[in-house]
Amino acid sequence: MRRVLNILQGCHSAYDVIDKDAVYNCTGQPRPEDVQNILDSMLNDEYSVALDYISKIKNNHGLALQDIITSLLEFVNAIDFPDQTRIFIIDKMSDIEYKLGNGASERTQLSALIGAFKVAVELAA
Template identity: 40%
Template sequence: MRKVLNTLQSTWLSARNVTEDTVYTCVGHPLRADIDSILTRLMNEDDFGVCFKFIQDLKILKGLALGDILTEIHTKIQRVKFPPDVLISLLIKMADSEARLASGCSERSELAALIAAFHLARQQIDITAIANS
């Protein structure tokens, strides 16, 4: 409870307006809207470079860490209807990226690995759909 009160007080002192966005900004977590737009790009963008630039620019603009993005995306993809084998493969790749980040690997290379993992998952879904038809 003390942590919640401290967060609310800090948010009010810094922004004079306590909203979901100002609380997320105060504690340094990515906004839900930002995670949704990143996930949309990861799920739909065919051009690797465009996806990389979008996420990298958003990270710089908002001061986001890739580890925080990975944590939030992990929560979101649990709700996406992936085939189980595709979801497991994607989660393993994300866990590997998170472990490499924790051991000091470059965020740029791990962002590239994240985008590649989603591209591979999309290809696996396409192959599964073709095999089932």
């Protein structure tokens, strides 16, 4: 409850109107539509296109890769992949999250995340 109040106080200080966008901007969390677009890009676009697109979203919205990975988990569980493929992706995501927590480069780990999804698409085919 205290966290919600702190977020609302921060939003009130920064914005005239407190709406969904204001809350996401104050907390620095990725918007669900951004996470869905990131997931779609990793699954469907070529590697370099996905890397550029996701980097642009991260920079434009000030997002951390760790927050994106946390938000991606819900979306990954909704994908119609075989269990082995889903396990592969979640295992790779946990490795990347661990490495980010220990100081690894976000750019390198973003590349690894996209690569894991590309391998998962191949496994599912």
